[in-house]
Amino acid sequence: MSRRERVVEVMRAGQAALIEGFETADGEGRFIEHRWDRPGGGGGSARVLEGGRVFERAGVNLSVVHGDVVPDSLARQHPTAAGKPFFATGVSMVLHAVNPYVPAFHANFRYFETGTEDDPEALWWFGGGADLTPSYPFAEDAVAFHRTLEGLCSRHPEVADYATWKATCDRYFTVRHRGEMRGVGGIFFDEMSPPEGGDFDAELALVEDGLGSLLPSYLPIVERREGLPYGERERAWQLYRRGRYVEFNLVYDRGTLFGLQTQGNIEAILMSMPPLARWAFDHRPEPGSPEEAALAYFQPRDWAGAEAQALEPGHATTKGR
Numbered sequence: 025m026s027r028r029e030r031v032v033e034v035m036r037a038g039q040a041a042l043i044e045g046f047e048t049a050d051g052e053g054r055f056i057e058h059r060w061d062r063p064g065g066g067g068g069s070a071r072v073l074e075g076g077r078v079f080e081r082a083g084v085n086l087s088v089v090h091g092d093v094v095p096d097s098l099a100r101q102h103p104t105a106a107g108k109p110f111f112a113t114g115v116s117m118v119l120h121a122v123n124p125y126v127p128a129f130h131a132n133f134r135y136f137e138t139g140t141e142d143d144p145e146a147l148w149w150f151g152g153g154a155d156l157t158p159s160y161p162f163a164e165d166a167v168a169f170h171r172t173l174e175g176l177c178s179r180h181p182e183v184a185d186y187a188t189w190k191a192t193c194d195r196y197f198t199v200r201h202r203g204e205m206r207g208v209g210g211i212f213f214d215e216m217s218p219p220e221g222g223d224f225d226a227e228l229a230l231v232e233d234g235l236g237s238l239l240p241s242y243l244p245i246v247e248r249r250e251g252l253p254y255g256e257r258e259r260a261w262q263l264y265r266r267g268r269y270v271e272f273n274l275v276y277d278r279g280t281l282f283g284l285q286t287q288g289n290i291e292a293i294l295m296s297m298p299p300l301a302r303w304a305f306d307h308r309p310e311p312g313s314p315e316e317a318a319l320a321y322f323q324p325r326d327w328a329g330a331e332a333q334a335l336e337p338g339h340a341t342t343k344g345r
Contacts, residue, residue, distance in 0.1 A: 027148065027224060028111055031135045032088055034228060035115045038133070038235030039086045042117060043071055045239040046084070049246055052077040055084065060289035065090040070292035074299065078126070078250050082119040083295035087112070087288065094138055095285040097278065102219060105138040105147055112136045112286075114152075115235065116279065118296040119242075124262035125249040127158035127165065127207065128269065129242045130296065132279065133231045138219075147219035150227050153189065154238060155197050156245075157207030159265040160258070160314065161321040165245045166208040170327035172241040173211045180230040183223060186328070189213045194324040199272050204322040206272045261315050263302035270301050 025033075043055050053076025061067040066089035073082040090111045099106040114134030121128065131154035139146035156169050170190070177186035193212035198205050216227050273280055273296055283293035309315035 026141055028113070028135075028137065028141065030228060031231075032113050034232045034235070035086055035088075035113055035133070035135075038232070039069070039071070039084055039115050041236070042084050042115070042238060045243065046073065046079065046082050046119065049243050050076040050078045050082070053079060053082070055082070058289075058291060060292060062089050062289070063287050064092070068289065068292060070289065070295055072295055076122075078121055078123070078246060080120050080122045081295075081299045082117070083292075084115065084117040085292050085295060086115050087283075087292070089113070089286060089288065091286060095282060097281055097285055098136070098138075102138070102147060105219075108138045109140065110136065110138050111141075112282075116296075117238075120266070120298040121246070121250070123250050123252060124159050124254050124258040125162075125252040126246055127156045127161075127249075128266075128298070130155055130157065131210075131238050133234055134279075135231075136219075148224070149215040149217065149219040149222070150231055151214050151216070152231065152234060153193055153210060153212030154234075154241065155193055155207055155210035155212065156242070157265075157269060158318075158321075159262040160318055161208055162249070165248070166321070166325075166327045169208070169210065169241050169245065172237060174328045176230075176234055176237045177211070179233060180226065183216055183226045183230050186211065190328075191324075196276075197272065199268050200276070202268060202271070204268075204319065205324070206268050206322070208321055208327065209324070260302065261309075261318075263300055264304070264307060266298040266301035267303045270297060273297065 047054060050073065053073040055071040055073045058070040058072065060070065068085060068087035070083065070085045073079055092109050094105045094108055094110045114132055116132035119129045133152035135150050137146060137148040154173065174186045177184035189211035190209060193209045194205060196212050197207065197209060216222065280293055
């Protein structure tokens, strides 16, 4: 079995397991499949759940695409790949919950290869990560999420580096024109090893384990928060924070840019968008409010380490309710 075939097998299995897990967590909603073909080669399967009991929108997308020429965005990163054919596959997911206390969740694992399969000078690399985007952060949720990801990295010390990947995630998922992270981070890596060559078996093993770590990192948080009462105020704040999410995806997200440059399916590319979002001119939360307290959490913090140990259980947004 070729490298490409092995990766696609892992990605397909990961998509199936994630869909089963999210449907079970929702209890009512079901994923609808939208298959698509890419002009120039390949295609994918976008699976989307909308209007569920827990998830207002959830998408788990699998893409397997190839083309004659590496897209411009990748050619600028890897000049030696310019003009060569390419192959790319990956699983990406975004979940937006009904309850404002349940965080949004994003993750993806992807594989790129340039040249032909029998090209001894072919470049290949894995990328990916996961991040949590709460509207109302809870310290224990952020700590548990990061420690699950830290555990993933510790199981693969030959290829993973939690501290570096966490710092990369903090930088990448920053809405720079707002001066704030879109959430509480996670891990993110563009290239697990230099594209000129790494340990393929070890890297694929991390990706497979990473896909398997996504449900344990997120669903316990969903279970803790989905039943919390909320009203119009919390819903309005959730929609404002979703606006930040949209700003990041449309201005900075490389995956969105890659999908558009490679003529990917528009619906699959934009499935990450929340079904509803909100903007208001110069909106500022009320001083001393739970919403103002939430903003302090959208900055880099050592969630898995000593700093997290000093935090009180819960979050300031739970006080005074």
